[in-house]
Amino acid sequence: xxxxxxxxxxxxxxxxxxxxxxxxxxxxxxxxxxxxxxxxxxxxxxxxxxxxxxxxxxxxxxxxxxxxxxxxxxxxxxxxxxxxxxxxxxxxxxxxxxxxxxxxxxxxxxxxxxxxxxxxxxxxxxxxxxxxxxxxx
Amino acid sequence: xxxxxxxxxxxxxxxxxxxxxxxxxxxxxxxxxxxxxxxxxxxxxxxxxxxxxxxxxxxxxxxxxxxxxxxxxxxxxxxxxxxxxxxxxxxxxxxxxxxxxxxxxxxxxxxxxxxxxxxxxxxxxxxxxxxxxxxxxxxxxxxxxxxxxxxxxxxxxxxxxxxxxxxxxxxxxxxxxxxxxxxxxxxxxxxxxxxxxxxxxxxxxxxxxxxxxxxxxxxxxxxxxxxxxxxxxxxxxxxxxxxxxxxxxxxxxxxxxxxxxxxxxxxxxxxxxxxxxxxxxxxxxxxxxxxxxxxxxxxxxxxxxxxxxxxxxxxxxxxxxxxxxxxxxxxxxxxxxxxxxxxxxxxxxxxxxxxxxx
Numbered sequence: 001x002x003x004x005x006x007x008x009x010x011x012x013x014x015x016x017x018x019x020x021x022x023x024x025x026x027x028x029x030x031x032x033x034x035x036x037x038x039x040x041x042x043x044x045x046x047x048x049x050x051x052x053x054x055x056x057x058x059x060x061x062x063x064x065x066x067x068x069x070x071x072x073x074x075x076x077x078x079x080x081x082x083x084x085x086x087x088x089x090x091x092x093x094x095x096x097x098x099x100x101x102x103x104x105x106x107x108x109x110x111x112x113x114x115x116x117x118x119x120x121x122x123x124x125x126x127x128x129x130x131x132x133x134x135x136x137x
Numbered sequence: 138x139x140x141x142x143x144x145x146x147x148x149x150x151x152x153x154x155x156x157x158x159x160x161x162x163x164x165x166x167x168x169x170x171x172x173x174x175x176x177x178x179x180x181x182x183x184x185x186x187x188x189x190x191x192x193x194x195x196x197x198x199x200x201x202x203x204x205x206x207x208x209x210x211x212x213x214x215x216x217x218x219x220x221x222x223x224x225x226x227x228x229x230x231x232x233x234x235x236x237x238x239x240x241x242x243x244x245x246x247x248x249x250x251x252x253x254x255x256x257x258x259x260x261x262x263x264x265x266x267x268x269x270x271x272x273x274x275x276x277x278x279x280x281x282x283x284x285x286x287x288x289x290x291x292x293x294x295x296x297x298x299x300x301x302x303x304x305x306x307x308x309x310x311x312x313x314x315x316x317x318x319x320x321x322x323x324x325x326x327x328x329x330x331x332x333x334x335x336x337x338x339x340x341x342x343x344x345x346x347x348x349x350x351x352x353x354x355x356x357x358x359x360x361x362x363x364x365x366x367x368x369x370x371x372x373x374x375x376x377x378x379x380x381x382x383x384x385x386x387x388x389x390x391x392x393x394x395x396x397x398x399x400x401x402x403x404x405x406x407x408x409x410x411x412x413x414x415x416x417x418x419x420x421x422x423x424x425x426x427x428x429x430x431x432x433x434x435x436x437x438x439x440x441x442x443x444x445x446x447x448x449x450x451x452x453x454x455x456x457x458x459x460x461x462x463x464x465x466x467x468x469x470x471x472x473x474x475x476x477x478x479x480x481x482x483x484x485x486x487x488x489x490x491x492x493x494x495x
Contacts (some may be wrong), residue, residue: 045399061407064308064367068406081398094399095411 001136004120007009009108009131010090012036015073019051022137027104028085029133037087038104044061044092048080049100056084058093075129107134142453142466144222146479147490150327150380150452151217151422153228153258153265155180155250156208164252169245181233185329186457190345195458207456210261217455218264219465225483225490227293228267229380230254235298236270243272247282251292255372259291266326266490268296276324280316288318288426294323294378300330301354306359306366310485315358318372321488322326326359328352330383340361353428356382357390360420363395367417369408376486377420384422388442391416417445421486423452424478426459433469440474450486451479 002097004018014033020027026041028051041051058071075093084093087096090103108115109119111127119134152202154170155161158180172431173180186193195208198216207213207441214237218226232250247270254267269292271279279295285296286292297305317324329352335341337351338358358380369375390412398412408415422451429436466475484490 035189035218056403058411059403061367061370064407065373094402132243 002120003118003137004135005108005109005114005124005132006106006125007124007133008127009133012133015055017051019049020135022104022135023125024075025137028076029106030055030076032087035088036106036108036133038106039085039087039090040102040104042101043078043080043085044081044099044101045078045081045083048078049080050076053077053079053134058086071098074102098111102135104135107136108132109134117122140318143475143479145224146216147222147483148221148223148226148231148453148455149378149450149483149487150166150425151213151455152160152207152231152457153166153210153213153224153254154205154208155230155232156205160257161246161249161253163247164241164256166245169249172199172242181236183233183329183332184345184348186231187345192349192458194442194456195461198456198458207379210258213258213265213455214262215373217263217453218450221453221465223262223264225266227487228258228265229296229327230270231292231326231327231329232270234270234474235274235301236333237272237274237331238333240272240278244278244282245488247272247279248285251282251286255289255291256285258426259289266291266293266487268292268294269322269468270296270311273297273310273313274302274331276312280312283313283316285409287316287322290489290492292322292327293414293487296325298326298327298329298331299352299379299382300332300336300426302331302333304362304366306361306362306368308366311368314368314372314375315459318375323378323445323487325378325380326382327355328356330355349403352381353386354381357386360390364398364408364412364415365405367405369415370407373418373419378450378486379422379428380422381408381457382422382451383426383428384424384443384449385427385439385450387416387422388439413444416446418473421448421482423450423454425454426457429467433467435465437470446474448479448484449478450483 004022012018017030024076027038028041030037053076055073056075058075061066085101090101092099109128113134114126189486250270269286271282273376330336394412
């Protein structure tokens with residue numbers, strides 16, 4: 001495992017996402033209202049690019065016709081076959097016991113701390129006054 | 138004669154028949170009894186089983202006197218019960234009640250058929266059980282009919298046709314499912330149509346072959362409807378039995394349904410587990426007709442694909458011509474699977490079979 005700087009905090013607006021590559025792995029970084037989450041950009045079904053999917057809420061039901069809506073914008077649907085995954089955990093909502101997409105923790109770290117290492121920042125130039133998103137891979 | 142594979146089997150689908158409308162009249166309430174006579178109403182014979190079609194009755198089971206096949210207890214004992222060593226057989230009477238457009242008239246006929254079944258068959262032959270005939274055209278009247286017979290444990294199921302007026306998952310029909318679950322009755326869905334809609338989803342076919350073969354697609358549509366509309370979420374203890382449906386289509390259909398459910402789950406969020414799992418807990422299918430491949434290994438592969446040996450219930454589909462002699466069970470099935478189909482699975486499906494008959 002190593003820690004990789006993948007973006008400056010201001011780069012991904014709330015509700016937006018950015019595709020990065022870390023140690024050869026394509027990872028989609030999502031901003032949920034100032035919290036950041038990473039998912040492997042490869043759907044466990046057939047490898048669809050999760051980063052290009054729509055975000056939605058979660059629709060569940062207590063019984064037929066009784067809809068429960070939660071997690072607004074916290075669900076990503078694979079653009080290929082519409083499978084739903086929880087952006088926070090990578091858990092799928094179809095057969096959660098069997099399917100999930102690999103999740104990567106994202107940490108917000110001050111540039112001043114980053115320059116002390118050990119971090120890898122091949123493509124991002126770190127400024128001590130900024131804050132950055134760091135992924136553990 | 139093929140040797141019996143399963144003495145004491147429970148036959149989950151036989152078809153004792155109404156010999157003629159006159160036989161029902163003593164069991165019919167006024168004003169309908171009078172209406173039948175005054176209007177000159179004929180037998181409610183639909184085209185589901187044309188009288189002279191080979192499928193409708195096996196040649197050696199056709200009565201010599203040209204009477205309606207399976208319409209006397211003596212015939213049923215001789216051809217359907219004794220030769221198979223049957224311990225219990227469930228009578229699913231196919232009479233055209235479901236085709237009537239008048240809800241009241243249909244309900245009156247249904248009541249008459251059930252009274253006739255109780256008096257002419259169940260009272261006389263302890264090996265028989267029966268399905269309650271209801272007219273789903275009027276769900277409230279259907280519930281009344283279920284409640285009329287619920288105390289009589291010889292009725293083990295409520296019978297619907299696979300092609301009625303609407304998809305069977307629709308909430309208008311839920312009172313029927315609520316009553317069935319409450320009284321421990323299975324819902325039997327039998328091949329056949331009310332002919333209120335074309336018997337295929339693409340329009341009226343030309344030939345009987347098309348009509349009969351297409352029933353399998355109707356079963357697929359109804360199974361899909363009941364799962365997607367949430368019938369099994371609302372009534373988790375409900376057992377649904379597909380009768381004369383064939384079963385070789387089931388694995389492929391469930392692969393397809395489960396596949397698209399994964400991507401469209403949010404549209405039917407109450408379906409919170411894979412459709413194949415719902416089928417394994419709530420749905421059963423009768424054995425005959427086995428429209429499977431001719432060789433044993435291919436048939437066993439279909440059982441493997443079903444991922445359960447608890448789904449199939451033994452049936453002869455008497456008097457329909459689905460096999461010869463007593464070869465109702467395909468050759469080469471493992472003994473434990475045969476035992477499950479003929480004994481364990483029917484008992485697990487029809488709770489009332491275990492209850493003492495009063």
